[in-house]
Amino acid sequence: MHAYRTHTCGELRADDVGKTVRLSGWVHRVRDHGGLLFIDLRDHYGITQIVADPDSPVFAAAEKLKPEWVVRIDGDVVARTDETINPNLPTGQVEVRIKGLEVLSESAELPLPVFGEPDYPEETRLKYRFLDLRRETLHNNIMKRQAIIGSLRDRMRGAGFFEFQTPILTASSPEGARDYLVPSRVHPGKFYALPQAPQQFKQLIMMAGFDRYFQIAPCFRDEDARADRSPGEFYQLDIEMSFVTQDDVFDTVEPILRGLFEEFGGGKPVTQKFPRIPYAEAMRKYGTDKPDLRNPIEMEDVTEHFRGSGFKVFAGMIDMDVNTRIWAIPGKGGGSRAVCDRLNAWAQGEGLPGMAYIFFRDGEGAGPVAKNIGPERTAAIRKQLGLEDGDAVFFVAGLPKEFADFAARARVKVGAELKLSATDRFDFCWIVDFPMFEWNEDEKKIDFSHNPFSMPQGALEALDTMEPEDILAYQYDVVCNGVELSSGAIRNHKPEIMEKAFAIAGYPKEVLEERFGGMLRALQYGAPPHGGIAPGIDRMVMLLCGEENLRQVVMFPMNQQAEDLLMGAPSEVSPQQLQELNIRLALPKPKSKG
Secondary structure, X not given: OOOOOOXXXXXXXXXXXXXXXXXXXXXXXEEEEOOEEEEEEEEOOEEEEEEEOOOOOOHHHHHOXXXXXXXXXXXXXXXXXXXXXXXXXXXXXXXXXXXXXEEEEOOOOOOOOOXXXXXXXXXXXXHOHHXXXXXXXXXXXXXXXXXXXXHHHHXXXXXXXXXXXXXXXXXXXXXXXXXXXXXXXXXXXXXXXXXXXXXXXXXXXXXXXXXXXXXXEEEEEEXXXXXXXXXXXXXXXXXXXXXXXXXXXHHHHHHHHHHHHHHHOOOOOEOOOOOEEEHHHHHHHXXXXXXXXXXXXXXEEOHHHHOOOOOXXXXXXXXXXXXXXXXXXXXXXXXXXXHHHHHHHHHHHOOOOOOOEEEEEOOEEEOHHHHHHHHHHHHHHXXXXXXXXXXXXXXXXEOHHHHHHHHHHHHHHHHHHOOOOOOOOEOEEEEEOOXXXXXXXXXXXXXXXXXXXXXXXXXXXXXXXXXXXXXXXXXXXXXXXXXXXXXXXXXXXXHHHXXXXXXXXXXXXXXXXXXXXXXXXXXXXXXXXXXXXXXXXXXXXXXXXXXXXXXXXXXXXXXXXXXXXXXXXXXXXXXXXXXHOOOOOOOOOOOOOO
């Protein structure tokens, strides 16, 4: 007999009745039922019920078992009686009558219970992550993650892609976040950077003639944590293709994502043909470039209905600034004062004075706004939005770039309050036609708004003749249920376009050659038209597991402060290590308590 097991804890079935078996695993829980001990023994594969009666030679030893002790048991498989069958367990038709027991290791008092998965502070869960990972939900999420990655690899190879690895130690690149820097011992005063993405390398792979590349790529960004973004590191399905248009990328990626979500989505419907929404339209209709299309609400501009109206707050804003806009958020079924008051109170909780509204009943509008603008303007708003009695409309006003974020959240809130948003499907879309450049208010300069290596729409002519902020790029995002899965682009493949684009963003040619010399040289020796995308693995797994926090689908995540509480990173290093790297610390002085 094997030293530890003949079967796993998830393997035994009715056909095994009568066999003598050996199992090893963790004590999940122990129950004493009038002299009979029931031990749930757990391993990676499942749970088997072990029974010890007072006549068993190991009964006394079994009584001492505690949760999370690791044990080996020998025993006979017997059938459960009809009334004790557990239909929720694959092994629920049988149990093992124990004949032998060996404690392989004991557990100290648990800081975090495994059985029952009670809520515990995240700090405790991350510090004792190895215990947290024993819990069924998290354990299953991690197993689903590896299955998803395996499926992605199969799908990519089936689509004709080749898997290549790119360097982890590389040069700093303006990808939109801070780099993690690694000091060089052999080149004093110089630093490597951990890649924010394999962007330049995957383009160089195309220029080297490999045609179709993919990688489950680790990426490193020194940025603050969010529920949908891990601090420090994350993984993405990195893709690049040669001799392709934007349509080719979409036609290749859509079946891969659609098939993946159909395979692991638990039967939920998945968008069959992803709609394409221009960035400007997405911002106007949804207030965000990552709209959740399960929510049917589309905002509309109703500025003209308030111009010169009796609602002096909005009319005055319009007169004061020609860029002022009034956006309407239609609320089907929200036509009651109670609903409007709740949403108004929510807006106040978000730091606003409130949220103006009209609700419709008896063929006319009601509320302060309707009274002030009059029945004709109220009827025009109702007609534009297609509203009926029992419906409502809510308004946000000001400069769109300042209120868009609130408008987006208000749209989500209205959809949830009125139960308009679906929860049982995966709605995908492409966001296209992103601006190539944007104004960087912090640095008071024009900067890249997305990927700096993208092809501008109109190519060199657009860069030469158009205002920078009016230039669109062949850049796109793929969004699912309000979560941005990835950005991508058709790349610029001509050196003169690269030089001009970087010059507009304030990079002189000598800086361009210093920081991106490899890419610039490669473009000078025959680069194919190419493009790609990089859907985030962590975010896809989060959606497919029905989680709202990435730390629920990452095996060893950091906390919100980018700390690894399990391993104690980041940590101090010895003076000798610093000396070898020619580094002297200049730490900030502690703040005075006075």
